[in-house]
Amino acid sequence: MSTPLAGQGVVVTGAGHGIGAALAEAFAAEGARVVVNDLDAEAAERVAARIGGIPAPGDAAGAEGVAALIAAARTALGRIDVYCANAGIAPGGGADAGPSAWAAAWDVNVMAHVRAAELLLPDWLERGEGRFVATVSAAGLLTMLGSAPYAVSKHGALAFAEWLAASYRHRGLRVHAVCPQGVRTRMLADSGPAGQALLAAEALEPADVAAALLHGIESETFLILPHPQVADYYAARAAAPDRWLDAMNHLQQNVEKRNVEKRSVEKRSVEKHIEPHLGEKG
Numbered sequence: 001m002s003t004p005l006a007g008q009g010v011v012v013t014g015a016g017h018g019i020g021a022a023l024a025e026a027f028a029a030e031g032a033r034v035v036v037n038d039l040d041a042e043a044a045e046r047v048a049a050r051i052g053g054i055p056a057p058g059d060a061a062g063a064e065g066v067a068a069l070i071a072a073a074r075t076a077l078g079r080i081d082v083y084c085a086n087a088g089i090a091p092g093g094g095a096d097a098g099p100s101a102w103a104a105a106w107d108v109n110v111m112a113h114v115r116a117a118e119l120l121l122p123d124w125l126e127r128g129e130g131r132f133v134a135t136v137s138a139a140g141l142l143t144m145l146g147s148a149p150y151a152v153s154k155h156g157a158l159a160f161a162e163w164l165a166a167s168y169r170h171r172g173l174r175v176h177a178v179c180p181q182g183v184r185t186r187m188l189a190d191s192g193p194a195g196q197a198l199l200a201a202e203a204l205e206p207a208d209v210a211a212a213l214l215h216g217i218e219s220e221t222f223l224i225l226p227h228p229q230v231a232d233y234y235a236a237r238a239a240a241p242d243r244w245l246d247a248m249n250h251l252q253q254n255v256e257k258r259n260v261e262k263r264s265v266e267k268r269s270v271e272k273h274i275e276p277h278l279g280e281k282g
């Protein structure tokens with residue numbers, strides 16, 4: 001059966017792993033022709049081979065990389081109907097995360113979207129149609145404890161997606177902001193104690209996120225919330241910011257407490273296992 005996505009030319013950035021790979025696979029299953037981008041060339045090739053897509057390894061964040069990707073995709077597909085700005089990074093830390101972490105988060109999580117839109121919009125506006133999918137995060141609607149560069153840049157990505165939709169909806173541009181909480185990918189595995197404590201229990205599979213996006217495309221919904229409870233948190237944040245901040249700070253205190261407990265369990269375990277040997281040597 002033919003679907004609206006059948007035959008469409010789709011680009012997915014960061015599609016060698018995780019959510020991007022699931023998006024690429026879901027679009028291909030709908031009959032779309034999919035360009036599979038990732039910095040990890042082997043992974044891009046592997047996913048493309050698995051789904052019958054076209055590999056386009058390389059950087060999808062810097063100006064040169066984005067231009068090369070869009071040119072290669074246009075050559076391969078004829079035209080780009082859907083662009084999924086999915087590649088993302090999650091550096092940890094706070095105000096002290098360091099200039100390179102802040103710059104990288106800004107570049108990959110925000111400017112990659114701006115640069116792609118700059119190159120895609122003229123053709124889309126002329127044709128009167130185009131679809132821009134931004135993989136943002138619930139962190140873009142709420143926050144992400146333990147990672148200020150991530151929280152701030154994801155707010156930026158959401159702001160840009162909203163701006164695109166508000167400015168060009170009447171000219172045929174469709175925009176979706178995908179905002180999951182935890183998803184079982186390498187990013188979640190690497191997310192540190194705050195990420196694990198807050199996100200792991202309710203984490204979804206990447207395929208669940210892809211299914212939510214396809215559903216959102218069908219219903220032409222801007223905000224894609226694979227975890228429906230995020231809508232309540234977002235509403236609570238807007239309705240009563242101080243109460244919401246108290247709740248977030250309470251979570252932060254729990255994470256800190258857990259870390260202290262974990263460190264003390266680890267210390268006891270080290271003492272239990274190492275001290276007898278020290279005793280033998282002594």
Ligand SMILES: NC(=O)c1ccc[n+]([C@@H]2O[C@H](COP(=O)([O-])OP(=O)(O)OC[C@H]3O[C@@H](n4cnc5c(N)ncnc54)[C@H](O)[C@@H]3O)[C@@H](O)[C@H]2O)c1
Nearest residue numbers: 014017018019039059060061087088137182183185186187
């Ligand atoms: N995993 C989660 O819990 C979660 C939750 C909400 C949002 N997200 C978002 O989903 C997106 C995908 O993340 P994921 O969880 O699948 O992580 P992941 O680390 O499994 O995959 C990200 C992919 O992006 C690629 N990538 C990074 N920088 C790139 C660049 N400059 N150019 C091309 N490719 C690049 C990586 O090589 C990797 O394959 C990100 O934008 C992330 O912020 C993830």
